[in-house]
Amino acid sequence: MSRVNPVNQYLRMDRMPHIWCSGCGLGTTVNCFIRAVKDCGFPLDQVAVVSGIGCAGRVAGYLKLDSFHTTHGRPIPFATGLKLANPKLKVVVISGDGDLFAIGGNHFIHAARRNMDLTVVCVNNFTYGMTGGQLTPTTPIDAISSTSPYGNFEEPFNLPFLAESAGAVYVARWTTYHVKQAAKSIREAIQKNGLSFVEIISPCPTLYGRRNKLGDGLAMMKAFKENSSIVNGADTRGVGMDFKGKIVCGKFIDREKPSFLDMYHATMSERFGPFYECYEGVQ
Amino acid sequence: MSDGKKTRGPRGTVTINPELCKGCGFCIEFCPSGVLAFSDTFNDKGYHTPQAARPEACTGCDLCGAYCPDFAIFGSLKEKVVA
Ligand code: SF4
Ligand code: SF4
Ligand code: SF4
Numbered sequence: 154m155s156r157v158n159p160v161n162q163y164l165r166m167d168r169m170p171h172i173w174c175s176g177c178g179l180g181t182t183v184n185c186f187i188r189a190v191k192d193c194g195f196p197l198d199q200v201a202v203v204s205g206i207g208c209a210g211r212v213a214g215y216l217k218l219d220s221f222h223t224t225h226g227r228p229i230p231f232a233t234g235l236k237l238a239n240p241k242l243k244v245v246v247i248s249g250d251g252d253l254f255a256i257g258g259n260h261f262i263h264a265a266r267r268n269m270d271l272t273v274v275c276v277n278n279f280t281y282g283m284t285g286g287q288l289t290p291t292t293p294i295d296a297i298s299s300t301s302p303y304g305n306f307e308e309p310f311n312l313p314f315l316a317e318s319a320g321a322v323y324v325a326r327w328t329t330y331h332v333k334q335a336a337k338s339i340r341e342a343i344q345k346n347g348l349s350f351v352e353i354i355s356p357c358p359t360l361y362g363r364r365n366k367l368g369d370g371l372a373m374m375k376a377f378k379e380n381s382s383i384v385n386g387a388d389t390r391g392v393g394m395d396f397k398g399k400i401v402c403g404k405f406i407d408r409e410k411p412s413f414l415d416m417y418h419a420t421m422s423e424r425f426g427p428f429y430e431c432y433e434g435v436q
Numbered sequence: 437m438s439d440g441k442k443t444r445g446p447r448g449t450v451t452i453n454p455e456l457c458k459g460c461g462f463c464i465e466f467c468p469s470g471v472l473a474f475s476d477t478f479n480d481k482g483y484h485t486p487q488a489a490r491p492e493a494c495t496g497c498d499l500c501g502a503y504c505p506d507f508a509i510f511g512s513l514k515e516k517v518v519a
Pocket of ligand 3: 448449450466467468469470471472493494495496497498499500501510511512
């Protein structure tokens with residue numbers, strides 16, 4: 154009987170143990186992603202992962218796939234270029250809430266508007282972990298961060314609502330407690346044409362949890378279990394999050410719209426007729 | 437052993453790599469069959485690591501593997517022994 158963890162073949166084991174803290178949800182998210190890739194039916198050499206900067210930015214470096222660790226906030230532009238130059242690839246962006254929605258917020262909105270053929274997995278831990286626990290656009294009202302020491306008073310983004318409004322064709326949210334559902338959603342997102350978005354609520358016990366007296370990673374996971382409810386198809390306007398409040402999880406949006414590449418091919422075929430040749434033969 | 441088709445005993449095996457473990461306790465808490473418990477020993481990094489306290493209850497569901505943020509544990513189905 155084999156005694157090797159089956160996920161090892163998807164990981165750069167020479168870089169293990171990873172740098173993530175005990176009880177950090179990033180490793181659990183990677184587990185969900187690996188299970189999704191395993192089940193999605195695409196050969197491994199056709200799946201590429203792009204991350205930005207931050208604790209979640211390390212994901213790209215630990216996965217044994219074609220993976221890119223890009224500059225802060227820019228995984229989506231890198232991923233867009235990668236996809237357009239290699240339309241056969243399935244390109245997955247895995248990054249954090251700060252990277253994707255503060256520094257890279259505009260890129261996300263426009264990728265969703267264009268319905269770019271990408272999957273975006275946002276590991277949302279409500280803080281910038283690597284740089285010392287600053288406020289991000291998802292930090293809930295009243296939460297303490299190193300830049301909101303008296304409690305946050307800025308309205309946070311409701312990410313599923315933002316993604317839906319901007320045009321994403323697939324929107325789901327899970328927590329790291331929901332490992333099975335998260336893996337299934339990431340698989341569905343990878344199989345979807347156009348911009349698919351999966352938010353994974355994840356514990357950062359070291360900075361967010363400690364400052365907000367939420368306990369260790371396990372205590373935060375138990376709180377996710379207790380405070381979450383699954384409402385598939387929920388109206389995304391109502392799924393914003395409060396500090397220590399309810400977490401609505403589920404698959405919220407799964408709709409069909411022509412993707413960027415669909416529209417590109419349609420327009421060029423119409424304009425140039427037989428003179429237009431599809432790049433790399435991918436329709 | 438009976439000569440029926442069903443055999444008693446654990447359906448799954450859990451494998452632990454203590455050197456990768458950071459003692460978060462996710463696997464112990466979320467194993468649906470209550471197989472795991474912290475051991476008294478430490479690994480090189482100083483973390484208490486899990487052990488299979490009730491190995492006979494393991495179903496091989498690999499939920500521990502899905503939860504483990506450090507890829508330090510996994511469950512697998514036992515090869516069926518046909519009597
Ligand atoms: S600082 Fe937070 S997000 Fe970063 S590895 Fe530690 S627990 Fe995870
Ligand atoms: S989940 Fe992994 S890291 Fe956490 S205690 Fe279990 S084996 Fe150790
Ligand atoms: S494989 Fe399933 S039953 Fe066995 S220890 Fe892991 S979680 Fe528990």
